Amino acid sequence: MTRTYKATGINLRATAFGESDRLVTILTREFGLIRATAPGARKHLSSLGGRSGMFVVNKLLIAKGRSIDKITQAQTIKTYPGLGGDLGKLAASQYLAEIVLAQALSEQPQDELFDLFNEHLSRLEELSATSQNVLAYLVHGVFGLLACSGLKPQVEACCLTGNPVTPDFTNGKSQVGFSINAGGVVSLSAWENLRTKVEKGRMEQNNRVDKASVVKDNKSRSYSLTPKTTSEYPVYETIVHQEELPALLRRLNAIELNLLQLLLQPEIIEEVATSEHWLYIERILRQYTQYHFGRSIRSAALIDSYFGTNYGSV
Numbered sequence: 001m002t003r004t005y006k007a008t009g010i011n012l013r014a015t016a017f018g019e020s021d022r023l024v025t026i027l028t029r030e031f032g033l034i035r036a037t038a039p040g041a042r043k044h045l046s047s048l049g050g051r052s053g054m055f056v057v058n059k060l061l062i063a064k065g066r067s068i069d070k071i072t073q074a075q076t077i078k079t080y081p082g083l084g085g086d087l088g089k090l091a092a093s094q095y096l097a098e099i100v101l102a103q104a105l106s107e108q109p110q111d112e113l114f115d116l117f118n119e120h121l122s123r124l125e126e127l128s129a130t131s132q133n134v135l136a137y138l139v140h141g142v143f144g145l146l147a148c149s150g151l152k153p154q155v156e157a158c159c160l161t162g163n164p165v166t167p168d169f170t171n172g173k174s175q176v177g178f179s180i181n182a183g184g185v186v187s188l189s190a191w192e193n194l195r196t197k198v199e200k201g202r203m204e205q206n207n208r209v210d211k212a213s214v215v216k217d218n219k220s221r222s223y224s225l226t227p228k229t230t231s232e233y234p235v236y237e238t239i240v241h242q243e244e245l246p247a248l249l250r251r252l253n254a255i256e257l258n259l260l261q262l263l264l265q266p267e268i269i270e271e272v273a274t275s276e277h278w279l280y281i282e283r284i285l286r287q288y289t290q291y292h293f294g295r296s297i298r299s300a301a302l303i304d305s306y307f308g309t310n311y312g313s314v
Contacts, residue, residue, distance in 0.1 A: 003063065004062065005030075005031070005061075005062055005064070006030075006059070006060065006062075007026075007028040007029070007030045007031055007060050007062060008029050008058070008060070008077070008114075009026035009027055009028035009029070009034070009060055009114075010026065010027050010057045010114065010117065010118060011024050011025070011052060011053065011054055011055060011056050011058075012025050012026065012027055012033075012054075012101055013025040013054075013097070013101065014038075014052055014054060016042065017037055020040050020041070020043045020046075021037045021038060021039050021042065022038040022041035022042055022048075022052045023035060023037055023038075023068070024036055024038055024071070027100060027104055027113065028060075028114070029109060029111050029114045030109055031107055031108070031109070032104055032105045032106045032107060032109065033101070033104040033106045034062070035068060035069070036060075037065075037069070037070050038051070038071045038074075039071070047074075048074055051076050052071070052074075053079075054084075054094075054097075055079070055080045055093060055121060056076055056078075056079050057076070057077050057118065058077065059074070060073065060074050080093070080121050080122075080125050082125035082126075083121065083124060086129055087306055088134040088306055088307065089124050089127065089134055091302040091303050091306055092124055092135075092141070093121055094302070095138060095142075095299040095300065095303060096120055096121070096138070096142070096145065097117075098298065098299055099142060099145045099289060099293070100117050102293040102295055103145065103148070103149040103293065112148060113148055116144055116145065116148055117145070120137070120141035120144065120145075123137050123141075124138075133275075134307075135275050135278035135279055135282060135307055136268050137268060138278075138282060139259075139263065139268075139278055139282050139285060140263055140268040142282070142289060143263040146288075146289065146292075151289075151292050153178075153183060153184035153185070153260075153288055154183050154184030155184055155261050156185075156261060157185070158176075158185060158186050158187040159179065159182040159183045159184050159185065159246075160182065160186050160190040160191065160194060160246075165187060165257065167254035167257045167261070169254045171254075174253065174254050175188060175252060175253055176188060176251070176257055177191055177250070177251055177252070178248070178249050178250045178252055178260075178284055179191075179246040179247060179248055179249060180249050180287060180288050181246050181247060181291075182246035185252070186246065188251070191245075191246070195245050198244070249284060249287060249288075250283075250284055252284075255277055256280060256281060259281050260281060260284075275307065279308070
């Protein structure tokens with residue numbers, strides 16, 4: 001990389017820096033995630049003021065610095081003004097931006113991630129101001145970003161058996177489990193069978209340990225001047241690693257399982273469920289995402305506050 005370089009990027013985060021500058025975190029096509037200062041961006045009538053705002057896409061000329069690069073020129077090619085005028089859309093956009101920040105790489109091209117993030121922002125912006133479907137588009141965006149990073153949960157087959165799992169709308173009590181450490185959907189019958197197997201293995205292991213302890217205790221209290229025979233040598237414990245039982249995060253009914261499977265489609269069909277259902281799925285994917293990226297999603301608090309108040313808590 002030369003002393004100056006060109007890049008096309010979208011602003012993901014902007015904070016005050018120094019007296020009048022702004023420090024911007026940018027996802028670029030060419031170089032992945034970068035941080036650069038926008039000199040004088042907080043001054044009145046600064047040419048970089050609006051160009052350093054959230055979710056603005058710019059063609060940039062950036063100068064390399066010793067520790068932090070500096071934006072010298074910026075030409076705006078796209079903005080998303082419709083996001084700022086709706087609290088639900090803004091919260092959803094910030095939520096997706098946090099996931100992008102967690103998964104984006106530095107000093108590597110990020111074309112796919114760049115295009116995918118902009119695509120989901122466009123979809124959110126195009127929703128009407130009174131749309132009840134922001135949650136559906138948010139959940140679809142989260143699922144798409146997980147797929148882009150190779151962390152998409154398994155939703156079509158049981159993670160324990162590999163057998164297909166389909167929603168059973170004829171049985172009101174039909175349920176499947178969702179396990180984070182298993183990687184997605186699990187059949188409850190397969191999970192119960194594994195739990196029985198694991199518990200049986202633990203009991204057998206405990207019995208072996210107890211028997212070994214008794215033999216060892218008896219040996220420690222017996223003394224003999226005669227040479228030890230082979231049978232008199234200590235009994236060593238055999239360690240057997242038991243299969244682990246994955247923890248169940250939630251149990252899903254047919255509607256909720258169907259929603260998870262619909263997320264595999266390139267377009268979301270938001271009319272298939274109420275906002276309460278989408279809020280439930282968002283909570284599941286949120287915990288799954290936070291587990292895999294090892295960080296909390298701070299914007300989720302705004303999602304809880306806004307959508308929980310308007311559509312009921314889950």
